[in-house]
Amino acid sequence: QSVLTQPPSVSGAPGQRVTISCTGSSSNIGAGYDVHWYQQLPGTAPKVLIYDNNNRPSGVPDRFSGSKSGTSASLAITGLQAEDEADYFCQSYDTSLSGSVFGGGTKLTVL
Amino acid sequence: QVQLQQWGAGLLKPSETLSLTCAVYGGSFSDYYWSYIRQSPGKGLEWIGEINHSGSTTYNPSLKSRVTISVDTSKNQFSLKLRSVTAADTAVYYCARRFSLGYSHAYYFDYWGQGTLVTVSS
Numbered sequence: 335q336s337v338l339t340q341p342p343s344v345s346g347a348p349g350q351r352v353t354i355s356c357t358g359s360s361s362n363i364g365a366g367y368d369v370h371w372y373q374q375l376p377g378t379a380p381k382v383l384i385y386d387n388n389n390r391p392s393g394v395p396d397r398f399s400g401s402k403s404g405t406s407a408s409l410a411i412t413g414l415q416a417e418d419e420a421d422y423f424c425q426s427y428d429t430s431l432s433g434s435v436f437g438g439g440t441k442l443t444v445l
Numbered sequence: 446q447v448q449l450q451q452w453g454a455g456l457l458k459p460s461e462t463l464s465l466t467c468a469v470y471g472g473s474f475s476d477y478y479w480s481y482i483r484q485s486p487g488k489g490l491e492w493i494g495e496i497n498h499s500g501s502t503t504y505n506p507s508l509k510s511r512v513t514i515s516v517d518t519s520k521n522q523f524s525l526k527l528r529s530v531t532a533a534d535t536a537v538y539y540c541a542r543r544f545s546l547g548y549s550h551a552y553y554f555d556y557w558g559q560g561t562l563v564t565v566s567s
Contacts, residue, residue: 336489368546370553379539379557380490386546391555423490427550433503434480434554436490 337362337435338424345443346414354409354440356424362435364405367427371400371409374421374439383422384409411442419444447472451540451558453525457565463527467540467558474498474521478543480554481514481525485536495543496523530565537562 339357346352356369363369369387372380382391384400387407399410407426411418424437453465467479475498484490494504496514504512513526527534538561541554 368551368553372554379541379560380554381557382553382555385544385553386551425490425553427552431492431505433495433505434482434492434552436482436492438489 336438337428337431338426338437340422340424340437340440342438343441343443345445346411347445348414348416350414351410351412352414352442353411354422354424354442356407356409356437358405358407358426358428358435360405361430362405362426362428363402363407365429369400369402369407370425371398372423372425374423376420380423414444416444418442447542447556449540449542449556449558451538451561453538453561453563455562455564457530457563458567459531459565460529461565463530463534463538463563464524465538465540465561465563466522466524469521469523469542472542474518478545478552479516479523480541480543481538482541482554483536483538484560485533491536493525493527493538530563532565535563535565 371384373383374380387402388400421439428435448470451467478495478497480495481493496502511528516523540558542556544555545552
């Protein structure tokens with residue numbers, strides 16, 4: 335069981351908008367720690383997609399956005415494209431662990 | 446451009462010690478913390494621990510009794526040892542650079558190694 339909870343899968347048609355949730359607790363997201371999102375294409379290492387809740391590294395399209403509220407965070411993807419099909423993970427800091435925690439990952443299928 | 450290249454044994458028997466090394470090319474080695482993260486089908490991504498150039502370490506409490514992360518600053522390398530492995534330790538192991546946002550506990554992993562599949566089987 336991962337410390338941060340994500341839905342195992344989401345899907346959407348090309349051009350649609352999907353959201354992926356990440357639920358934590360008072361020892362991580364709820365304590366005010368930032369949430370970061372990663373995209374993992376098959377057979378590759380995760381790549382940071384959103385950092386510090388809602389910031390995009392250079393090169394990441396503005397179709398990707400993040401938000402945080404209370405003990406949860408969300409990743410939104412608009413204008414879905416076939417190349418967005420991947421696994422997505424959230425990450426934060428946890429005071430109980432004194433280190434990083436991740437979500438279990440969400441597989442995005444573009445129909 | 447920063448690159449992390451990792452290597453180590455991919456097949457172990459139960460009770461053996463997992464050993465991986467990660468070499469860092471490009472960028473500053475001393476300005477960052479360096480981490481190991483693993484990914485297994487049942488548990489998703491799991492942070493194992495981290496080290497800085499001075500050798501200061503922090504480990505995941507669930508693995509702390511079996512883990513040692515060390516650093517060789519002369520080679521810009523850091524290494525992972527995980528003792529007494531079992532089938533539950535079967536996973537893809539990644540090394541990664543921890544990028545700090547400049548305030549307390551705000552960081553993410555911006556560069557990753559290619560991953561090493563470690564299988565534990567008798």
